[in-house]
Amino acid sequence: MQETPFCLTFGHILPYSMSDSNTTDFTNPSTFILLGIPGLEKAHVWISIPFCAMYAIAVLGNFTILFIVMIEKSLHGPMYYFLCMLAVTDLVLSTSILPKMLSIFWFNSREINFSACLTQMYFIHCFSGMESGIFLAMALDRYVAICDPLRHSTILTNSVVCKIGLAVVLRGSILVLPFPFLVRRWPYCRTNIIPHSFCEHMAVVKLACSDIRVSSYYSLSVAFCLISLDVFFITVSYIQILRAIFSLRRRDARLKTFGTCGSHLCVILAFYIPILFSFLTHRFGQNVALHFHVLMANAYLLVPPMINPIIYGVRTKQIRDKLLRLFTDKGT
Template sequence: MSDSNTTDFTNPSTFILLGIPGLEAAHIWISIPFCTMYAIAILGNFTILFIVKSEQSLHVPMYYFLCMLAVTDLVLCMSTLPKMLSIFWFKSREIDFSACLTQMYFVHCVSVIESGIFVAMGFDRYVAICDPLRHSIILTNSVVTKISLAMVVRGSILSLPCPLLARQWPYCRTNVIPQSYCGHMAVVKLACADTRINSYYGLFVLFCVLGLDAIFIAMTYVQILRVIFSLPTNDARFKAFGTCGSHLFVILAFYIPGLIFSLMYRFAQNVPLHFQVLFPNVYLFIPPMLNPIIYGVRTKQIRDRLLRLFTHKEA
């Protein structure tokens, strides 16, 4: 295998993933937190799925959407982290061209789907707090299924142009990607063609899709907070805010770093390369690890089910 930065191909059969450029000597140490995040994310999200499936009282819209979030987090981890760890541990840097584009698709598809899930969860919290008597009428199982399907279809279709556009460009300069996974712009930057359409489309998805989702969620929470602060007692306010506090924290952890990373990768030319690579890696995998922890700790029903599970085993 050669890590040469110059080749004479126009359609490479493989790309070379460098991992964290400039920190190759520390790859083994860097792999430790990533391996830990991977293990926690896999265990935590499968635990969420198991608890919701086995607990009949959790078969309500909020937990259906939480299961969707867990599944997307698992897809993201399984499609990227094993290859990343193989780079850190075994210097297995080669990735097939088609596999690279497939990985790219899943990374961006999951991001758009997760954004849609957060919108759906925000709407669920809005109905539960602002119109609780009609919650079961508005969010029936049929409606939840249609919303979920719409989120998946939207993410799948909007992410499809990224690998399709990337596949058509000639790659005549290099096949070396200074990343540990196949990100959209990281691959497109290697093409020897005018790829502005890729950048424009990426910005369209960022601002017109994820941005609109964030605006809708913000408007939803403005209404939720208005209702919460109009409640007559502090106990009622605290209880109402507790039902959506974890959701709000997860949303902020998803949108704010994602916006910073997307803009930094396109416009920040003076940021050190190893930071440009390390930051998106951390951003990509912290939410799948944190989501089950946050919902598990802050959601009483899940916490109680876990305690009963361990108590029963000890007995």
């Protein structure tokens, strides 16, 4: 059964007036039209203010993390290498959507080239997958550090860390690679209007006039491989970590050991909870307002890059101490 295009399902709330060229049949549109946040067009300028603030904090915070790890030799270890990978991933994720989003909010520049849309789609889903893989790698680092601390330096050597990083990059890049190719092969008709603020995969696919089950099933498979398996192995790692922590006799030792995992747990929750909520509402929340769908999608791409460096900067003693020394030295 052919699926009704996403934009037509919500046609009664689309404020953008479709021209004749948008209502005639075409197989490969040269451009798509991004609506921003449908239903909240009058508030676009106001919505842009917190989005800009989040992006500014994300850029400043992640570059600060990269700078501190680069200049502080004592931080040249597996945990901080993974943290640098996370910072780069966060910078790419937030930068891949915010400039175009602001052009929509500020200048009503809603057109996006078809190829540019596919490129944005690839970067968003590719680096989201990489971020999930980095969290799994960081969970492995915490597991070895707590459950087998004497062998930590021999197990997670620099070469092993490089191989893990390469595996994370290749996994995300290869699994998401079919997304734009599948999107390009579908015929598009009736409209090229995307009721979203960026080129999210299923929002684009649902504009197609053919059977899109291949894209839908493949995206579900990728979500399972990238997100579900990562969450499963992270959970298994932390079960073993908690067992090791509660086996310690001294209460202060248990608290100190658990404190080394606190930052990682916070950023994991900040990443996976919005993704899970957005995924569930997108798949099963047909009665949820469209603007809420879009806001949640923006949240899981903008909020983690903003709070990750804050959490690690505040909760990681080595980074916090180095920051304080930098500001203290400049003040003297």
